[in-house]
Amino acid sequence: MIRTNAAILLGSLALSGLLFAENVNSNDTGLQLSIAADLLGEVSTIENGGGINRLDAREAEIGVMAPIDPYLDGYLSMAAHREDDEYVFEPHEIYLSSSKFIPRSRIRAGLFFLGIGRLNQFHRHDWAFTSAPKVQREFFGVEAASDAGIEYSWLTPLPFYLELRLGVTSGWAYGHAHGIGTQPNFPTHYLRATYYNDLFSNGGIQTGLNYLGRRNSSGQWMTLLGIDLTAKWRQDRVLTFLLQSEFWRRQLIQDGTPTETTIGYYLFPQYGINPSMEFGIRFDGYAITSQQDALGNAIANFDYAIVPTLSYHTSEFATLRLSYHHSSDTTSSIEIGRQRFIQLQAVFILGAHPAHDF
Amino acid sequence: MISRFSRLALIGFFLIGTVTAHAKLNVVTTLPDLQWLVGSIAGPHADVESLLSGTENPHYADAVPRYIQKVANADIVCLVGLDLELGWLPKVLTRSGNAKVQPGSKGYCNTGSAISVLQKPTSRIDRSMGDVHPFGNPHYTLSPTRMIEAAKFITQILITNDSAHQKDFEGNLLTVTKTLRSLHETIRSKFDLALKNNPRPFMEYHQDFVYYFDDFKIYSIGSLEEKPGIPPSAGTIAQKSQLAKSEKVQLLLAPEGAPHRTLEKFSEISGVPIVTVNTFLRPSWGKNDYRELHHDIANAIIARLQTGTPR
Numbered sequence: 001m002i003r004t005n006a007a008i009l010l011g012s013l014a015l016s017g018l019l020f021a022e023n024v025n026s027n028d029t030g031l032q033l034s035i036a037a038d039l040l041g042e043v044s045t046i047e048n049g050g051g052i053n054r055l056d057a058r059e060a061e062i063g064v065m066a067p068i069d070p071y072l073d074g075y076l077s078m079a080a081h082r083e084d085d086e087y088v089f090e091p092h093e094i095y096l097s098s099s100k101f102i103p104r105s106r107i108r109a110g111l112f113f114l115g116i117g118r119l120n121q122f123h124r125h126d127w128a129f130t131s132a133p134k135v136q137r138e139f140f141g142v143e144a145a146s147d148a149g150i151e152y153s154w155l156t157p158l159p160f161y162l163e164l165r166l167g168v169t170s171g172w173a174y175g176h177a178h179g180i181g182t183q184p185n186f187p188t189h190y191l192r193a194t195y196y197n198d199l200f201s202n203g204g205i206q207t208g209l210n211y212l213g214r215r216n217s218s219g220q221w222m223t224l225l226g227i228d229l230t231a232k233w234r235q236d237r238v239l240t241f242l243l244q245s246e247f248w249r250r251q252l253i254q255d256g257t258p259t260e261t262t263i264g265y266y267l268f269p270q271y272g273i274n275p276s277m278e279f280g281i282r283f284d285g286y287a288i289t290s291q292q293d294a295l296g297n298a299i300a301n302f303d304y305a306i307v308p309t310l311s312y313h314t315s316e317f318a319t320l321r322l323s324y325h326h327s328s329d330t331t332s333s334i335e336i337g338r339q340r341f342i343q344l345q346a347v348f349i350l351g352a353h354p355a356h357d358f
Numbered sequence: 359m360i361s362r363f364s365r366l367a368l369i370g371f372f373l374i375g376t377v378t379a380h381a382k383l384n385v386v387t388t389l390p391d392l393q394w395l396v397g398s399i400a401g402p403h404a405d406v407e408s409l410l411s412g413t414e415n416p417h418y419a420d421a422v423p424r425y426i427q428k429v430a431n432a433d434i435v436c437l438v439g440l441d442l443e444l445g446w447l448p449k450v451l452t453r454s455g456n457a458k459v460q461p462g463s464k465g466y467c468n469t470g471s472a473i474s475v476l477q478k479p480t481s482r483i484d485r486s487m488g489d490v491h492p493f494g495n496p497h498y499t500l501s502p503t504r505m506i507e508a509a510k511f512i513t514q515i516l517i518t519n520d521s522a523h524q525k526d527f528e529g530n531l532l533t534v535t536k537t538l539r540s541l542h543e544t545i546r547s548k549f550d551l552a553l554k555n556n557p558r559p560f561m562e563y564h565q566d567f568v569y570y571f572d573d574f575k576i577y578s579i580g581s582l583e584e585k586p587g588i589p590p591s592a593g594t595i596a597q598k599s600q601l602a603k604s605e606k607v608q609l610l611l612a613p614e615g616a617p618h619r620t621l622e623k624f625s626e627i628s629g630v631p632i633v634t635v636n637t638f639l640r641p642s643w644g645k646n647d648y649r650e651l652h653h654d655i656a657n658a659i660i661a662r663l664q665t666g667t668p669r
Contacts, residue, residue: 070462073452100457104430155430155455161423196423201642202414204422236415236615275589275617315588316418316445317485355449358420 031066032352036125039346050325051341056082058345061092061123063354073097077123088178092123092146104155113144115151115165116192116210118228118246120144122357128242128270129309130323130345133284135248135264139224141176147188161196171214174222186215196358203233203241206358221253232358237275244268261290276314282307284327291331303329305339317353321345383520386432386459388443389416390639391499392469392508394648396436398534399513403523404434409450412640415615416442417489417587421449429454432465433519436512439470440496464518470496472511473504476568488585500637501569502542502652509534541649542573545656549574552660559605561598561630563612563621566637570655579605582612582624590620599628609662613637633662 040058042051059081068074077092095110113120119127119136124143132142139145149169156162171188173181190212199205212224226248233241247265251258263286270280284305291299305327312320322344329337383404387393393408400406409425410416416438429435429450437443451460458465475494483490498504513531517524559577562568565586571578579601584594602610602624612621612634621632635655639645645654 097452099452099455100460102455103457104455106453106455153453153455155427155453157431161427163423194423196427198424201411204424206423232420234414234418234420237418315485315489353444355447356420356445357449358422 029066031064034063034065034352034354035350036061036063036123037348037350038125040130041344043342045324045340045342046338049341050327050339051343055344058082059124061125063352065352068096071098071100083178090178102154104157106153107150109150111146111148112151113146114140114169114188114190114212115153115167116190116212117208117226117248118230118244125347125349128244128278128280128311129268129282129307130321130343131325133264133266133282133307134286134303134305134327135246135266135284138262138264138286139175139248139250143176145175147171147173149188161194163192163194165192165194166190171216174214174216182217184214184216185219186213186221188212188214199231200233202235203231204358205229205231219254220259221251223251223253225249230358238272239270239278240272242268242270242272242278242280244270258290260288262286262288270309276312278311280309280311282309299332301329301331303327303337317350318348319346321347383433383516384431385434385436386428387436388438388447389499390641390646391505391648391651392436392438392512393641394639394646395505395509395534396434396512396516398537399509399527399530400516401526401530403520403526404516408641410638411642412636412638412645413642417445419443419446421446421453425450426453429459430456432456432459434465434467434515435459436467436469436515438496438499439468440475440493440498441491442470442496464515467512467515469508469511470498473498473507476572477565488583489587491586495565495568497566497637498569500567500652500655501573502538502545503573504569505648506535506538509538537649541652545652546574548656548660549576552663556608556663558608561602561607561610563610563616566613567611579607582610582620589617590624592623595620595624596627599624599630602628602630609633609659611635611659631662633658635659 037057038059039055041055043053044051059079061077061079063075063077065073065075074096076094078089079092080087080089091111093112095108095112097106097108099106101107115121119132120140147169149167151165151167153163153165156164167190169188171184171186173179174188190210193209194206196204196206208228210224210226210228213221215221226246228246229243231243232239245265245267248263250262252260266282266284268280268282270278272278286303287301291301293299305325307323307325309321309323325339325341325343327339328335383400385396385400385404385406387396387406387408389410390408390412393406396404397406407428409428410419435451437447457463460466470493478494479490479492483492509531513527516527553576557577559579560571561579561582563582565581567578582598583590590598607628607630610621610624610630610632612632614634614636616634624630625632635658636645636651639648639651645651
């Protein structure tokens with residue numbers, strides 16, 4: 001992590017990238033450079049409504065990718081984002097990958113976003129909405145959980161699509177962390193099974209089952225179990241319908257005793273009005289199911305959010321997004337917090353055209 | 359003893375079947391038109407499957423897991439290239455974990471690298487010009503002459519992967535070439551006859567018909583899109599309508615997925631009739647013959663010309 005002169009560093013890197021951008025896609029190395037910028041403005045509609053009440057450059061990310069040799073590919077992404085009134089410039093992902101060593105397999109090693117869930121596998125500027133739902137923020141971080149390690153994906157030779165994935169990472173830190181953390185008692189490890197099925201003629205539905213475990217340096221076990229679902233239906237240039245959802249359960253265990261159980265989810269249906277415009281509403285829910293008072297009685301608690309979102313694309317490289325964040329946190333039927341703010345986001349991508357995932 | 363013999367025979371049949379199955383090439387194409395072409399050359403020596411069904415826009419597909427599964431089992435992947443499938447195919451190839459079909463491998467069949475390309479930019483390009491393809495226009499599959507060039511390239515790839523059937527592939531190539539030449543001549547004669555007394559120009563919505571116009575010597579004054587891939591604004595529609603009027607354009611050709619409201623608006627202002635056609639084969643709709651596709655397109659155009667334009 002570099003906190004000083006981050007903007008200069010980012011600017012220098014971007015400039016040096018642009019200087020050779022003319023040759024980026026045509027040189028003999030296959031080097032591709034992509035720069036994504038994310039601008040965000042927020043205005044609270046009530047007093048202390050949770051918005052930042054200014055326009056901000058939330059993040060700029062530089063991605064560089066190329067084949068290293070006939071067997072390996074390399075990927076590097078560096079991001080500058082604002083945190084505690086300062087821009088933090090840090091590597092997001094640095095990894096080697098290959099799909100050429102073992103048939104039907106993909107291996108990556110290095111620092112990467114952990115290959116579980118849905119949102120966690122995408123950079124924030126590629127999301128269908130502006131900010132992370134609470135379940136993502138609390139269980140993975142404001143963007144994604146990344147760590148250094150190794151991940152192996154195997155596409156089963158079955159008549160339908162089923163991919164199995166196993167990852168092991170150092171586990172010194174977890175989530176969106178800037179420090180190196182401390183040595184865990186058991187490293188972060190995860191499993192994912194992804195199944196896909198066609199849906200009507202031009203659509204499909206992908207389901208993922210996920211497990212993640214880690215035991216930190218003080219002996220606390222964290223286990224995450226989750227299911228994610230993505231359904232898409234595309235007609236020519238229009239993503240006519242998108243349904244994206246994740247449901248997660250987290251359990252913390254200390255010395256063999258469960259200390260906290262939390263569930264969280266979001267559901268985001270989106271309708272494509274035309275090739276340029278989409279409208280969706282996200283419903284979020286989050287509750288600590290194990291919360292108890294001093295007498296051991298369960299304390300009902302539930303946080304919810306409703307986030308209508310309108311996206312406008314001038315092309316596939318630029319998006320303007322307007323959303324309204326309405327959320328409420330309740331404990332024992334009493335509202336203890338509320339957020340009401342409007343978000344205006346602008347995302348643009350310069351350079352190489354990254355291929356779309358499903 | 360008989361039972362033991364039967365079991366051995368069964369295992370033997372299974373093994374022979376497996377070996378036979380492996381002996382047959384498994385080819386995946388991105389478009390059904392390439393599926394037709396590869397199938398015509400490979401004959402019984404390959405199973406050929408297309409990723410897209412012909413109803414999608416190949417510019418805007420996703421890396422659908424079903425495609426990844428198909429590519430994982432492929433010996434050869436044939437693509438149009440020229441960046442047509444840039445938005446999704448690289449991800450499909452990478453995630454397939456199939457070393458045989460990665461770029462540079464002997465199963466990677468980029469047909470666009472072998473055709474005579476049109477509209478290759480000669481000066482520096484950037485995205486302010488829209489979706490300009492740096493290697494040239496990729497919509498060559500509607501051109502029988504370019505399909506012949508692609509067929510020759512595909513034959514070489516098939517021979518590289520299965521030299522035992524070289525003679526069959528070369529023989530089939532001759533047949534396909536003859537078929538495509540004959541198709542080219544037939545359709546060209548149709549247009550020569552239809553346009554003899556009415557040589558006014560055509561237009562197109564996107565640049566899907568550039569090779570088609572080139573093959574059949576149809577004069578076009580360009581596309582309704584001012585910049586490729588960018589839907590025309592109200593101002594552009596009005597401007598292009600005036601141009602169409604002054605140039606006495608007799609017809610605008612558009613693929614079926616083109617925005618209907620835009621086309622209607624253009625037709626309303628300019629008085630130019632619109633013909634929308636399938637630009638790709640659609641095997642799931644029973645449209646799996648390349649010759650039939652060409653006859654359908656030509657007949658639709660000629661029928662519209664015969665009903666006369668409002669002018």
